[in-house]
């Protein structure tokens with residue numbers, strides 16, 4: 001049985017040469033690929049185009065956060081690359097979110113437009129330190145609602161907040177959850193984590209998993225084991 005959740009492998013490698021050996025072992029019908037700031041800065045748009053040419057669903061995780069005009073132009077550039085999903089920071093505000101949405105209006109098949117709520121590396125004390133007074137859960141909920149009102153397709157959040165956002169925004173609102181850690185895996189800098197099995201049971205559409213796969217001795221086998229655990 002194919003799980004409802006799709007695993008996106010976070011290709012957090014220093015350069016394309018380091019990323020290809022894993023990519024060459026992956027089947028685009030079984031997983032997506034996430035290209036973030038490190039690899040995009042090093043390998044550039046041509047690397048992303050090549051992944052798209054190879055039929056991978058690509059999540060361009062550049063988390064745009066800037067003035068509305070600049071973000072609108074950046075998501076347009078992402079759409080031109082043919083990526084499946086692109087993201088912005090919800091804390092850029094309503095006008096920025098609406099500008100990003102409007103920029104994709106003319107595309108027949110626009111990428112999914114997703115907003116980051118609160119980074120999964122942050123906990124309540126981190127949020128308080130940057131001056132947010134409400135609780136972390138309330139802040140995630142507030143930013144998810146704002147993103148939905150602005151017409152976005154979904155949000156990045158922790159799997160710990162999935163049920164709350166599904167109640168608030170409905171089950172069609174796409175949830176993208178990093179901070180996924182198989183039982184016993186190192187948490188690293190992540191603070192709000194959940195296992196892949198628990199996350200998949202909640203009907204989360206996209207599970208983003210990086211180091212538990214990319215730093216495994218056999219990354220393709222680590223991915224296969226995670227995939228198998230989702231249908232078990």
Ligand SMILES: O=c1ccn([C@@H]2O[C@H](COP(=O)(O)O)[C@@H](O)[C@H]2O)c(=O)[nH]1
Nearest residue numbers: 010036118119120178179208209210211
């Ligand atoms: O809130 C967020 C938003 C994005 N990320 C990204 O996801 C991966 C997670 O990698 P792991 O190695 O599995 O921790 C990484 O590329 C982050 O930039 C996130 O973790 N949290």
